Amino acid sequence: MSESYETPEHKIDEAKDKVIGAIAETMDLYGVTPAAANLYATMYFKDQMTLDEMREELGMSKPSMSTSVRRLQEIEMVKKTFTRGSRKHTYAAEKDFFRSFMAFYCQMWDREVKMNLDAIEEAQEDFIEAIKDPASTPDIVANAKKYYDQLEESKTYYHWLEDLVASIRSGEIFEFLPKDGRD
Template sequence: MSESKETPKLKIEEAKDKVIGAIAETMDLYGVTPAAANLYATMYFEEQMTLDEMREELGMSKPSMSTSVRRLQDIEMVKKTFTRGSRKHTYAAEKDFFRSFMAFYCQMWDRETKMNLEAINEAQENFIDVMKDSGSTPDIMAEAKKYYDQLEESKAYYHWLEDLVASIRSGEIFEFLPKDKKE
């Protein structure tokens, strides 16, 4: 039985393919389409790429490529870069997973907090109106109070989430959860 000997270059490509596959497969956590995930994972091992290089490497259509790059830019996983003397746009993948995690989740948590606190405050105003309404029965007033209080308790989560985002953005979180843990 003859054992085929892999070249060092082939071993490098196989190792990169393993990581590219894993990254692409888990990017759905970020709400990223499989095409955009594969693009990001491929770009991760490159310094920068043009749209033409991306299309050539991945065989994607121009509209799909543009949509994927825009989505990755929106979630701060890819940045447009400048290359002196070139008129083509180049793009670079964010290689610092702490930074991409923080940017993505902070955006999502900010959105969640803002939307839900606005809805809660508006709903609580309605419940107050019901409790003050002389036409409300004691049962209706009790129900409005119950829901008002329930929403008031839920605000603790959103304020905690605001504090979490602030600690991530300031870097304070790394005092409690250091980046450089091994194993």
Template sequence: MADKHDERARNAIDEAQAFVIDSIAETMDLYGVTRSAGNLYGTMYFEDDMTLDEMREKLGMSKPSMSTGVKKLQDYNIVKQTFRKGTRRQTFVAEKDFFQFFTNFFTKKWLREAKTNLDAINKAQHELDELLELDDLDENLREEAILTYRQIEGSKPYYHWLQKLVASIESGEIFDLLPLEDDRL
């Protein structure tokens, strides 16, 4: 009788973890990380640490796919290489604190967004500045260039705000404005 209960309990735990893993993978996919890397992170979230072979066995992915996924997750600083006593194989552990995950994952994406767009705006404005210096520029084109310049100038406050948001998250100041509720078990 106990075996039947244990089997039912094991199935319930596995199903509960599968729901969360699938949700994590879907969420990460929304933010540009492949679903397979999201599944990998979600799976690692429930493990102490894992080797590439253990990941491959659990997820049925190829070793190169595992390696690529782990590298991507390491780039976001949400998976770290660890050392397991008694083995020479590389082991990896997922960030389990979702506040730290949020900080590591989203700040990198947001900083990249701000930098990419501010660089493009600066290049575009430089082009428009050179165009507006021309004496013989058609007046309709001049007006369009000025409107374009103003429009892209108007987007700069958003990217500067995004950079400040990232700085407040990285410094922890954001948590003064939005305190953490510590309902952890």
């Protein structure tokens, strides 16, 4: 049986690599490319990094790096930081998973609500036109009313989703689902 002569630094690096791998692997939930996921996961253990440091650490091309950083900024998982005396842009990863979850999902849900409510409103106007059209048969009118009502009922979900987003942004959700819910 051989004893392990791993240094404490090596053990720390291995531990970080486990978490980096898991974070990077699950980032597809956020619609993040593997390159951007590896970047975020690597940045998670850094205070801040320049684009050059990112490229050096991950061996990525400059265009791939810029695209990845931009995408991570869009979903608020990376922020541009200011370093006094430096002309290079630096970036820091969002380390608060609650904040990154809230920012990402609220953005996606806002988009879902807007797109679908806009489509529903337009479709309902079309159904009303079909209902009022003198050329519509009773079957056409019945179908238009049925579809109109079906869409009207679906609005309940989208309004609930708007309320969910508002409760997340205000922090009210944590009254019902506390962050420290496990003992």
